[in-house]
Amino acid sequence: AQSVTQPDIHITVSEGASLELRCNYSYGATPYLFWYVQSPGQGLQLLLKYFSGDTLVQGIKGFEAEFKRSQSSFNLRKPSVHWSDAAEYFCAVGRIQGAQKLVFGQGTRLTINP
Amino acid sequence: GAGVSQSPSNKVTEKGKDVELRCDPISGHTALYWYRQSLGQGLEFLIYFQGNSAPDKSGLPSDRFSAERTGGSVSTLTIQRTQQEDSAVYLCASSLALAGEYEQFFGPGTRLTVL
Numbered sequence: 001a002q003s004v005t006q007p008d009i010h011i012t013v014s015e016g017a018s019l020e021l022r023c024n025y026s027y028g029a030t031p032y033l034f035w036y037v038q039s040p041g042q043g044l045q046l047l048l049k050y051f052s053g054d055t056l057v058q059g060i061k062g063f064e065a066e067f068k069r070s071q072s073s074f075n076l077r078k079p080s081v082h083w084s085d086a087a088e089y090f091c092a093v094g095r096i097q098g099a100q101k102l103v104f105g106q107g108t109r110l111t112i113n114p
Numbered sequence: 115g116a117g118v119s120q121s122p123s124n125k126v127t128e129k130g131k132d133v134e135l136r137c138d139p140i141s142g143h144t145a146l147y148w149y150r151q152s153l154g155q156g157l158e159f160l161i162y163f164q165g166n167s168a169p170d171k172s173g174l175p176s177d178r179f180s181a182e183r184t185g186g187s188v189s190t191l192t193i194q195r196t197q198q199e200d201s202a203v204y205l206c207a208s209s210l211a212l213a214g215e216y217e218q219f220f221g222p223g224t225r226l227t228v229l
Contacts, residue, residue: 032216043118043205044220051216090157094216101147101173102218104157 002027004091006105014113015083021076021108023091033074034092034102035065044090050074061085086112116140118221120206126227127196135191135224139208146189147209147218148181152202160204163189164211196228 003026013019025031032051036044048059055067065076074091088109092102119138127133139146148160159173163183174180178196183189193200203225207218 034217036220041222043222044207046217046219049217092157100216101159101162101170102149103159104149106156 002093002103004093004103004105006089006091006108008108009106010109010111012111012113013081016080019076019078019081019085019110021089021091021110023074023076023105024072025074025091025093026072027093029095032094032100033065033067034094035059035063035074035076036090036092036104037061037087038090038107039087047076047089081110081112083112083114086110118206118208118219120204120221120224122224123222124225124227126229128229129198130195132192132194133196133226135193135204135226137189137191137206137208137221139187139189139206140219141187143208143210143219144186145209145211145216145218146183147207148189148191149205149207150202151205151223155202157205160191193226196226198228201226201228 005024007022034049035047037047038044047063048057050057050067058064063078067074088107090107091105094100094102121136145164147162150158161171161181163169178194181191203223205223207220209218
C-alpha cells in the first residue's frame with residue numbers, strides 16, 4: 001500500500017537556523033514526489049516536485065529537497081528559515097503516469113522562534 | 115490567471131441535512147480532485163475526474179458522498195444526511211494531467227461544520 005510518513009509532527013527552529021523536514025514513502029512504482037506548504041486558513045501551495053532527473057530539486061522560497069531512492073526518502077531543507085516560513089508542510093506521493101490521487105503524510109507543523 | 119476557486123468558504127449545517135460544495139478548476143485543466151482534511155485523519159483523497167473517463171471514487175467514505183463534474187469543468191461534491199464526523203475542510207484541486215504536468219493546484223477549501 002502506498003503511504004507517506006512524516007515522523008515529526010511539530011518542529012521549532014530559530015529564525016535564521018537551518019531546517020530539515022523528513023519524509024519517507026512506501027510506493028510500489030516509480031514515485032512522483034511533492035512538498036506542499038499550508039499557511040493558516042490557506043490552501044496548499046506547491047513548494048517543489050520530483051519525478052526524474054537530478055535528485056536534488058530546487059523549489060520556491062529557497063527550499064530544496066533530495067530524493068534518495070535507497071532510503072525511500074524525500075527530505076525538505078532550507079539553509080536559513082524566515083519567520084514567514086511558519087506553516088504546515090506536507091509531503092505527498094503520486095504515480096508518474098497519468099492523473100492520479102496523491103497520498104499525503106500527516107504533516108509537520110513548523111514554528112519559528114524570533 | 116485565476117486559480118482554483120471553491121464556494122462557500124464556510125458552511126455550517128445541522129446533522130441530517132444535505133450540503134453541496136462547489137469547485138471551479140483552473141481553465142483548461144482536465145483533471146479535478148477532491149480531498150478532505152480533518153483533525154486526526156490528515157489529508158484524504160476522495161474522488162477524481164479525468165476528462166471523459168469514469169471518475170475514481172475509491173476514496174469516498176460512504177454512499178452519502180457523491181460528486182459530479184458538469185461539462186468537464188465545475189464540480190459539485192454532495193454530502194447527504196450529514197453527520198458530525200463529516201466536519202472537515204474539503205479541498206479541491208485541478209491539474210493539466212499532461213505528460214510531466216501532473217502538479218495539482220489547490221483551492222482555498224470549504225470548511226464544513228456539522229452541528
